[in-house]
Amino acid sequence: QVTLRESGPALVKPTQTLTLTCTFSGFSLNSNDMCVSWVRQPPGKALEWLALIDWEGDKYYRTSLKTRLTISKDTSKNQVVLTMTNMDPVDTGTYYCARMVWNGIYSDSWGQGILVTVSS
Amino acid sequence: QSVLTQPPSASGTPGQKVTISCSGSISNIGSNFVSWYHQLPGTAPKLLIYKNDQRPSGVPGRFSGSKSGTSASLAISGLRSEDEADYYCATWDDRLNGAVFGGGTQLTVL
Numbered sequence: 001q002v003t004l005r006e007s008g009p010a011l012v013k014p015t016q017t018l019t020l021t022c023t024f025s026g027f028s029l030n031s032n033d034m035c036v037s038w039v040r041q042p043p044g045k046a047l048e049w050l051a052l053i054d055w056e057g058d059k060y061y062r063t064s065l066k067t068r069l070t071i072s073k074d075t076s077k078n079q080v081v082l083t084m085t086n087m088d089p090v091d092t093g094t095y096y097c098a099r100m101v102w103n104g105i106y107s108d109s110w111g112q113g114i115l116v117t118v119s120s
Numbered sequence: 121q122s123v124l125t126q127p128p129s130a131s132g133t134p135g136q137k138v139t140i141s142c143s144g145s146i147s148n149i150g151s152n153f154v155s156w157y158h159q160l161p162g163t164a165p166k167l168l169i170y171k172n173d174q175r176p177s178g179v180p181g182r183f184s185g186s187k188s189g190t191s192a193s194l195a196i197s198g199l200r201s202e203d204e205a206d207y208y209c210a211t212w213d214d215r216l217n218g219a220v221f222g223g224g225t226q227l228t229v230l
Contacts, residue, residue: 037219039165046122047157047165047208049219060218096164105212105219106155106170113164 002026004036004097004111011117012087018116022080022097026109029075030055035100036080037107038071042093050095053080054102087118123148124209124222131228137197140225142209144190148220152212154192156185158205159224165208169194196227204229 008020020038027034038050051071052060061069070083080097094115098107125143132138142154154172157165167176169185172192184195192211196203209222 039221046224047159047210047221049210049221052219062218063216098165100219101170104153104155104171106153106167106210107157107165108167108170108176110164110166 002099002109004099004109006095006097006111006114008095008114008116010115011119013120014088014118016087018082018084018087018091020082020084020095020097020114020116022082022111024078024080024097024099027099029053029073029078029080033102035102036073037098037100038080038082039096039098039107040091040093041096041113042090045093050084051082052100089118092116092118122223123213123216123220124211126207126209126222126225128223129226129228131230132196132199133230134199134201136199137195138199138227140194140196140207140209140227142192142194142222144192144211144220146190147215148190148211148213149187149192150190151214154185154187154209154211156183156192156194157208157210158203159208160205168207199229201229203227 004024035054037052094113096113099109156169159165172187173185
């Protein structure tokens, strides 16, 4: 059974750096075609893909946020970490991590999400 | 503004068939597989369709997907009240070198 769980702060101040951790089980990020993505959803708005790391360690970022995002993995801990610098109130939303299958580019398992509020 | 265009809303009565469209371009839908997700309020998205028209195990046959050129569609037949949710299409965009989602369609079962 594949499970993912997001963890991190619920509240960050403007200009601070957000660090989120996705802890997963039921699959290996070393296996072919396995990836982990981060997706966010501002309140009442649509899903926005943020970043992806694949089984080979290749990284992909949302173009508009590329300078602020860093994704990394620790396969020994089954974790993927996303950092986002210079947080702003518009970054408020629910952040999800999801397992993504590269062959087909689809996310078949999602974490429950973590609500992050950016406010002073 | 989303790269993939979906109608913001759709509706139908129980038992009807509803179709949700997703329009893109040659760099995304035109070149890659499309997946569909539904999302109930306050919950995580759930995969409905992958590789254009494949259903994961556990997804009812009432849900079907198709793709033609730079557009894709999700059809829901035998509409039920529990189908009331937000629906999103997604794919990879070769020009952006990243995944993209549609703006979402809120389905109302009247």
